Amino acid sequence: MRKFSILMPTFNRQEFIGKSIQAVIDQDYDNWELIIQNGGDSIEVPDDPRIKLYEEKDNGITDAMNRAIRRATGDIFVWNNDDDLLAEGTLKFIDENLINEWCCGRIQFSNGQLYGGYDRELLKRTNIVAQPSVFWTRKAYETVGEMDEDNDLVSDYEYWLRLDSKLKPQFFDRVMAYYTIHPDQITSKIPHEQLAQANKVRQKYEKLYNGA
Numbered sequence: 001m002r003k004f005s006i007l008m009p010t011f012n013r014q015e016f017i018g019k020s021i022q023a024v025i026d027q028d029y030d031n032w033e034l035i036i037q038n039g040g041d042s043i044e045v046p047d048d049p050r051i052k053l054y055e056e057k058d059n060g061i062t063d064a065m066n067r068a069i070r071r072a073t074g075d076i077f078v079w080n081n082d083d084d085l086l087a088e089g090t091l092k093f094i095d096e097n098l099i100n101e102w103c104c105g106r107i108q109f110s111n112g113q114l115y116g117g118y119d120r121e122l123l124k125r126t127n128i129v130a131q132p133s134v135f136w137t138r139k140a141y142e143t144v145g146e147m148d149e150d151n152d153l154v155s156d157y158e159y160w161l162r163l164d165s166k167l168k169p170q171f172f173d174r175v176m177a178y179y180t181i182h183p184d185q186i187t188s189k190i191p192h193e194q195l196a197q198a199n200k201v202r203q204k205y206e207k208l209y210n211g212a
Contacts, residue, residue, distance in 0.1 A: 005074030009064035132177035
């Protein structure tokens with residue numbers, strides 16, 4: 001029974017985070033820790049020894065993720081934002097089915113739309129891997145290192161490319177998380193800056209893929 005480290009960066013989203021925490025607590029799997037990196041106003045969390053709250057200023061979401069990863073003690077990691085809801089039974093499913101060093105699946109948007117998939121050639125061109133559906137092992141983390149803080153707007157995409165360039169993933173046609181659509185998201189607020197960083201990241205990995 002492997003231990004999960006659920007990494008949750010947050011910044012002033014009290015209206016979302018309570019439901020996100022509860023979705024973790026409601027899992028039918030007990031061997032987990034929830035590491036909350038709060039860079040904003042102080043929050044209250046349920047009294048559960050598996051929930052570890054760190055309140056400190058950070059330099060953005062990627063810095064917060066790296067802080068959480070360094071504190072993680074689990075065997076498998078997942079990036080679960082404060083507005084993501086871990087789908088029912090997901091931790092148990094991953095523990096029973098993850099053979100490779102990382103995997104991805106699908107998510108369901110709050111409007112009902114499904115998103116997420118895996119295709120190496122398509123991933124080279126665009127981020128088709130859904131962030132809350134990705135699980136990676138400690139071995140994968142030790143292989144590829146921490147997240148890239150220089151590309152803060154697309155650090156998830158950069159990390160999936162880095163994982164994929166070194167380790168073969170599994171894809172599960174299953175909803176791993178529910179994704180809340182709202183106007184405060186990076187994709188909604190600064191899409192042009194995000195696209196520019198994505199193009200920069202793609203160029204960075206062209207050589208790695210050519211040699212893979």
